[in-house]
Amino acid sequence: MTITSRTARIRPSAAAAIALAASASLFVGTTPAQAASNAVPTYEVKINLTTAALDASHTPLAAVKSAFGITGSAKARSYTYYDTSTQALDAQGWNVRLRHKSGSSFEESYKKRFTVTNGDIDAALTTANAAGFDSSDTNYDAEVDWGYAKQTLSFSNEKSHSASGYSGTAMPSSSTGLSWLVNEIPGKLQDWNADNWGKATLQASRSHGPVTSQV
Numbered sequence: 001m002t003i004t005s006r007t008a009r010i011r012p013s014a015a016a017a018i019a020l021a022a023s024a025s026l027f028v029g030t031t032p033a034q035a036a037s038n039a040v041p042t043y044e045v046k047i048n049l050t051t052a053a054l055d056a057s058h059t060p061l062a063a064v065k066s067a068f069g070i071t072g073s074a075k076a077r078s079y080t081y082y083d084t085s086t087q088a089l090d091a092q093g094w095n096v097r098l099r100h101k102s103g104s105s106f107e108e109s110y111k112k113r114f115t116v117t118n119g120d121i122d123a124a125l126t127t128a129n130a131a132g133f134d135s136s137d138t139n140y141d142a143e144v145d146w147g148y149a150k151q152t153l154s155f156s157n158e159k160s161h162s163a164s165g166y167s168g169t170a171m172p173s174s175s176t177g178l179s180w181l182v183n184e185i186p187g188k189l190q191d192w193n194a195d196n197w198g199k200a201t202l203q204a205s206r207s208h209g210p211v212t213s214q215v
Helices: 002-025 062-068 121-130 174-183 197-203
Strands: 042-045 076-083 094-101 106-115 141-146 151-161 206-214
Touching (some): 121 141
Antiparallel strands (some): 106 151
């Protein structure tokens, strides 16, 4: 009876040791998951000049060209933004644009913007990281637009579409352009807020434009 009693006392201890060993084995060689670091943006400085910087043909004055090192002739481009009449995409910080540079393919741009408050770009990058825009996502290019009054952090997903059949900077019809953009919509926008929210919102959008500029 004494032997049986001791055996009964040993079995729970052995079972606990086995359980502890098994539990410990789960952690051997395991590295805790690490969150991706913040994205590293490029910077674009934007300066708005008054009409006094242009001549009668809306070309920069010689003094302006000299000051900014502007050489060569201007190139035309046209662009159109797509959003609902109430600008539901813009309200969520999204801009969807179709652009056509003379002699080039169409450029489809899906851009998510984040506000930079009091010049704290690191805080904006951290906010973007929490929303899924971090250094591991190579589908988006991070950029800070830097002007006199504010800075804005943006993440752009760029795609292209053949311009065959379109001359110069000609743009497609609103419905055609929209169909291209809907078919190419990236996953982050498609499921922003809720499943398929972005796609449904883009499908309900219309063109705002086009506008042609000289660059």
